[in-house]
Amino acid sequence: MGGVIQTNAIAVETLSSEEAVLELARLASVIGQANADYHGNDAPSLSDAEFDDLKRRNLAIETRFPALKRADSPSDQIGAPVSDGFEKVTHAQAMLSLGNAFSDDDVVAFDTRVRKFLGLREGDALAYTAEPKIDGLSLSLRYVNGALVQAATRGDGAVGENVLQNALSIDDIPQTISGAPEIIEVRGEVYMSDSDFAQLNARQTLAGAKVFANPRNAAAGSLRQLDPRITRARPLRFFAYAWGEISNPFATTQFGAIEKLRDFGFQTNPLTALCHAPSDMVAHYKSIEQQRATLGYDIDGVVYKVDDLDLQKRLGFRSTTPRWAIAHKFPAELAWTRLNDIEIQVGRTGALSPVARLVPVTVGGVVVSNATLHNEDYIAGLGGDGEAIREGRDIRIGDWVQIYRAGDVIPKIKDVDLARRDPQAPAYNFPQVCPKCQSPALRDIGDAVRRCTGGLICSAQAVERLKHFVSRGAFDIDGLGAKQVEQFYADGWVKTPADIFTLKARFGAGLQQLKNRDGWGDKSAEKLFQAIESKRAIPFKRVLFSLGIRHVGDANAGLIAAHYGRWSAMEYALTHAEIGSGTIWEDLLGVDGIGEVMAASLVTTFQNDNERASIDALISELTVQDVVAADVSSSPVAGKTVVFTGTLSKVSRAEAKARAESLGAKVAGSVSAKTDILVAGPGAGSKATKAESLGVLTIDEDAWLAMIEGL
Ligand code: IVH
Numbered sequence: 001m002g003g004v005i006q007t008n009a010i011a012v013e014t015l016s017s018e019e020a021v022l023e024l025a026r027l028a029s030v031i032g033q034a035n036a037d038y039h040g041n042d043a044p045s046l047s048d049a050e051f052d053d054l055k056r057r058n059l060a061i062e063t064r065f066p067a068l069k070r071a072d073s074p075s076d077q078i079g080a081p082v083s084d085g086f087e088k089v090t091h092a093q094a095m096l097s098l099g100n101a102f103s104d105d106d107v108v109a110f111d112t113r114v115r116k117f118l119g120l121r122e123g124d125a126l127a128y129t130a131e132p133k134i135d136g137l138s139l140s141l142r143y144v145n146g147a148l149v150q151a152a153t154r155g156d157g158a159v160g161e162n163v164l165q166n167a168l169s170i171d172d173i174p175q176t177i178s179g180a181p182e183i184i185e186v187r188g189e190v191y192m193s194d195s196d197f198a199q200l201n202a203r204q205t206l207a208g209a210k211v212f213a214n215p216r217n218a219a220a221g222s223l224r225q226l227d228p229r230i231t232r233a234r235p236l237r238f239f240a241y242a243w244g245e246i247s248n249p250f251a252t253t254q255f256g257a258i259e260k261l262r263d264f265g266f267q268t269n270p271l272t273a274l275c276h277a278p279s280d281m282v283a284h285y286k287s288i289e290q291q292r293a294t295l296g297y298d299i300d301g302v303v304y305k306v307d308d309l310d311l312q313k314r315l316g317f318r319s320t321t322p323r324w325a326i327a328h329k330f331p332a333e334l335a336w337t338r339l340n341d342i343e344i345q346v347g348r349t350g351a352l353s354p355v356a357r358l359v360p361v362t363v364g365g366v367v368v369s370n371a372t373l374h375n376e377d378y379i380a381g382l383g384g385d386g387e388a389i390r391e392g393r394d395i396r397i398g399d400w401v402q403i404y405r406a407g408d409v410i411p412k413i414k415d416v417d418l419a420r421r422d423p424q425a426p427a428y429n430f431p432q433v434c435p436k437c438q439s440p441a442l443r444d445i446g447d448a449v450r451r452c453t454g455g456l457i458c459s460a461q462a463v464e465r466l467k468h469f470v471s472r473g474a475f476d477i478d479g480l481g482a483k484q485v486e487q488f489y490a491d492g493w494v495k496t497p498a499d500i501f502t503l504k505a506r507f508g509a510g511l512q513q514l515k516n517r518d519g520w521g522d523k524s525a526e527k528l529f530q531a532i533e534s535k536r537a538i539p540f541k542r543v544l545f546s547l548g549i550r551h552v553g554d555a556n557a558g559l560i561a562a563h564y565g566r567w568s569a570m571e572y573a574l575t576h577a578e579i580g581s582g583t584i585w586e587d588l589l590g591v592d593g594i595g596e597v598m599a600a601s602l603v604t605t606f607q608n609d610n611e612r613a614s615i616d617a618l619i620s621e622l623t624v625q626d627v628v629a630a631d632v633s634s635s636p637v638a639g640k641t642v643v644f645t646g647t648l649s650k651v652s653r654a655e656a657k658a659r660a661e662s663l664g665a666k667v668a669g670s671v672s673a674k675t676d677i678l679v680a681g682p683g684a685g686s687k688a689t690k691a692e693s694l695g696v697l698t699i700d701e702d703a704w705l706a707m708i709e710g711l
Contacts, residue, residue, distance in 0.1 A: 012060045020065045024073075027058040031074040035087075055530075063537045066625035075534040086153075086161035086224075092185065092245035095140060095154045096320055098133075098303065098327040107285075107304070108278045110326045114306060117315055117323060119652040127307040129254045130284040131241065131272040133327050135216050135298040136191030137223065140244050141167065143184050146176050153223070156472045157320065166223055166231040172238035174265040185244030186261060192219040193297050196235040213366050215298050237297075240266035254307045274307060285328050292330070301329040314651075316658060319555060332404040333364030334414065339399045342373065342428060344435050348464035349550045350451040352431065352441055354379060356401070356413060363405045371403055371411040375448045376430035384448060390415055396425045436460035456496070456610050463489050465548045469497045473554055474546035475538070478531040479524060496614045497546070501536065501621035504529045537623040540567055547615060549605050551598040560602070563591045567624040574606035592666060636707060638664030643671050645688065646681030648701050656704075663708060671696060679704040 010019060031054055055074055062069045069075070072090060101107050111126070120126060140160070142150040151167030152160040167173050170190070177184075192200070197215040204211050212218035222234035240261045251257035255274050262268045271288055275281045285302045292299060306312050306324040315323040341357040354373040361368055373379050373395065383389040393416050395401065400417040434441050434452035436459055443450045452458050456465075466485045470477050480500070488494035494503065545557035552560070564570035577584040579600050588599045605611050642665045644656055651659070656679070657667045671678060671690045678684075678691040678698045691698050699707070 009057070012057065012064060015061065015064070017065055017068065020061050020068050024058065024061055024065075024068055024070055027054055027061075028070055028072055028074055030054060031058065032072075035074075059534060059537070063623055066537055066539075066623065067628040069537070069625070075537075086163055086226075088155075088159050089150060089152045089162045090159050091140060091152060091155075091157070094157050095138060095152075095160065095187070095244070096157060096317065096322060098325055099318075099321045100301075101326050101328045102331075104278075104282050107281055107326075107328055110304070111278045111281075114315065114324065117652050117654045118311060119648075119650075119655070125276070126311075127253075127255075128275045128281055128304045129258070129272055129307055130275050130281050130288075130302055130304050131258075131269050132288055132295070132299040133301040133303045133329075134189035134191050134239055134241075134269070135300045136189040136219050137216070138187060139163075139167065139190050139223070139238070141173060141186045141188075142245075143177055143180060143186065145182055146178055146180065148173070148175050148177075161224070163223055165228040166225060169228055169232040170236045170238055172236075172267045177264040177266075180260075180264045181247045181250050183245060183247040184250070185246070186240050186264070186266060187242040187244055188238055188240035188266070190219055190223050190236050190238050191215065191297055192222070192234070192236055195296065200234060238267060239269050241269065241303075249309070252309055254305045254309065254312070257309070275304070281328075289330060299330075301327045303327050314655060316662070334402055334404045335361045335363040335368075336400055336402050336417070337361035337368075339395065339397055339401050342379070342397055344431055346434060346436050346452055346458065346460035346464070348461055348468050348548045350434075350441075350454065350458065350461050351449045352434070352452065354430070356395075358401070358403065361403060363403055363411065366405065368403055368405065368411045371401075371413050373413065376450060377448050379428050379430065393418060394427060396421065396428055398422055398425050434458055434460070455608075456614060459489070462495060466494065466497065468548040469546045470500070474542065474548075475500075475535050477528075477535055479528040480531065496617065498614065498617035498621055500532060501618070503532065536621065537625060539625045540565075540570075540627055543567070543619075543622065543624050544570075547605070549601055551601045556594065556598060559591055559593045561627050563588075563594075564627075566626045567619065571606065571619075574603050577603045579603050592668065635663045637677070639666075640676040641666045641668050641674050642677045642679060643668050643675050643687060643691075644679045644681075645671075646684030648679075648681045650701055650705060659708065677704075 010023075015023060031051070034051055034054075058073070059075050062073065062075060101110055111128075114120075115122070115124070115126060118126075138154045140150075140152045140154075141148060142152070148164070148168070150162055151164045151173070152162055154160050168175060192215040194215060197212070197218050200218055201211050203209075210221075212221060218234070219236055222231050222236055225231045225234075241258065243257070243261075251260050255272070258268050258272055271291070273284050275284055281302075281304050288299070288302050304326055306315060312322070312324040317323065338359045339356050340359060343355045343357055345353045345355055347353060354375065356371040356373050358369050358371060377383070378389070379395045381388055381390055381392045381394045395413065395416050398421070400420040401413045402415040402417070403411050404414045405411045430450065432441055432450075433439065434454055437452065437454040437457060439452050439454035439458060441450045441452050452461060454461060456462055463486060466489060467482045469475055470480045470482075470485055475497075477500070485494065488499075488503075493507070494500055539561070541554075541558045541561035544552065544561060545554050560570060564573065573584050573588065577588060577599075579585065585599070585603075588594060588602075589596065606615070637660060642660050644653060644667070648656055660667050668675065671687045671694065673694055675691065675694070675696045678687060678696050679701060680688045680691075680698055681701050688698060
């Protein structure tokens with residue numbers, strides 16, 4: 001045991017930043033090992049008290065040096081006990097999703113976008129692979145020196161769960177591979193065949209156990225079993241179709257890579273084809289669609305990927321999807337049923353959302369009993385543009401409605417059968433007051449959504465805001481999910497976000513009240529408090545996103561945080577801004593990506609007394625971490641404002657912009673005193689003249705490429 005608790009450790013207050021870096025690295029490693037010993041190897045190497053001391057020291061250093069907090073900080077890994085979950089793993093490369101195409105035209109548009117980005121002309125050759133989109137769940141298998149060491153689920157794309165023990169029981173997943181790079185993460189889909197699914201459900205029925213709605217759910221339920229013996233008894237399969245981190249390239253094309261994966265010992269899909277034009281792709285799609293019913297496993301579309309891996313790299317990613325791939329989905333499935341009732345839900349921004357309660361019906365293998373009705377215009381037969389939808393047919397309680405489902409999204413109503421309508425059925429009256437707090441519900445001009453004006457006095461809004469506050473991407477507090485937040489709110493323990501951080505001070509001493517609640521014991525309560533503590537030091541962007549301000553999503557919160565750098569700077573600006581005029585307002589609108597609607601939403605929130613009291617109370621509980629300026633030493637263009645003009649010959653405008661942004665530069669559309677670099681190609685006109693008069697550094701495309709070379 002001894003050795004890891006350095007009794008001669010330097011006091012946190014006196015650490016230099018260099019020492020802090022080393023100490024944080026040491027703590028991450030020691031705590032990581034202790035976690036593995038405790039959870040994985042069932043052989044604790046530290047006492048609880050020693051373990052807690054290390055974590056406290058780690059947190060204290062992070063609080064003093066927020067910028068040095070590691071991506072794999074132990075503060076963000078609140079244990080992962082085998083008994084109530086899997087170990088969390090941060091993906092070395094994010095596991096992304098795919099954009100969708102629904103028509104042949106969408107496929108042509110995809111090809112056009114790719115060509116444009118790469119600067120290819122119509123006649124230039126460009127190959128794609130096309131393969132079935134398997135309806136299962138993705139898994140990332142990490143092999144080091146040929147041995148399987150980790151099997152991570154997708155999770156939220158950034159952090160998944162290690163289900164290694166279960167993966168080891170799947171026959172299609174080799175435990176060792178040869179001829180592969182030293183480190184390789186093989187990615188693919190875990191699925192269950194239709195016949196295995198039918199047999200499993202038959203067994204479950206006999207045993208009086210849970211029956212699964214479809215093979216996908218059965219596969220997911222089986223892979224995430226805590227007892228690997230149960231997974232072993234459920235026949236799962238695996239198709240490899242992609243990869244994550246690799247220590248060195250093992251192919252130059254997508255098609256070649258798939259062949260290599262097969263050589264390594266993986267199952268790859270036999271319907272993978274190489275296509276040379278959108279017409280080829282669509283033809284392959286049609287052929288796969290015809291075989292769909294007899295494949296023996298569920299698929300929900302066809303995935304196209306740019307074949308050349310160098311081109312894939314150049315194309316890169318948007319925030320959550322690659323530019324070089326797309327999923328061409330099969331048409332949605334349809335079914336008719338009756339509308340029992342219309343229920344109004346109140347969201348975190350007060351939006352009243354009508355939900356259809358249906359007589360349950362099976363659509364594409366899934367039982368559907370709810371569908372979205374969007375808003376009051378939609379019920380009345382009006383689309384977003386004010387034009388009639390469903391030829392103007394409205395929807396009434398008791399109607400026969402046609403439901404459709406595409407992928408995992410919430411089912412929708414496509415049509416209504418007037419011939420089967422009860423002639424006495426009255427038109428639906430959309431409520432004019434909030435069904436939860438009775439405050440007036442109003443519609444802004446041009447907005448289809450009616451909103452409760454109750455703000456924080458509306459219990460529905462308050463609870464939804466709290467749920468958002470603790471969600472993934474926001475504070476993401478382990479052990480505090482939607483269910484617990486509802487419970488705490490109902491008990492009056494947590495009404496606003498700040499209350500979460502005073503929970504321990506108020507209830508920590510005895511823990512009696514919490515302890516007696518369903519599912520809460522000493523251990524889980526203590527763990528919850530630890531999880532809350534670990535989130536006190538938190539990046540600016542996350543705090544802003546967590547507030548759930550209308551129009552301020554994750555990406556926008558990032559833009560605002562990057563612009564102001566410090567919370568206090570933003571707070572000052574938003575408190576003093578005047579909507580529609582003045583330098584603060586202009587400065588806010590000057591942020592690329594921030595429009596008037598969002599800016600006004602921010603200012604209004606920060607100037608509303610109730611909202612402000614709630615925000616300030618929260619901030620006083622936190623250490624908000626400033627935005628650390630990008631590392632200028634490694635990127636000469638980080639933080640610089642760059643403008644492209646004229647013709648670029650080596651890369652398209654879109655590629656140049658994406659590349660510059662990935663290196664930390666801001667790309668603007670026009671030259672001003674704030675411009676640092678103008679990249680001017682042939683034909684540059686007024687922008688070059690203006691840059692010259694302002695003394696802005698002007699370079700040509702080759703000089704630009706030389707400047708960013710090797711980054
Ligand atoms: S490629 C960077 N290929 O679809 C994207 N995905 O909607 C890499 N999926 O999360 C994914 N079959 O779980 C790819 N042949 C296939 C697939 C496939 C199913 C799933 C995968 C992914 C989701 C995206």
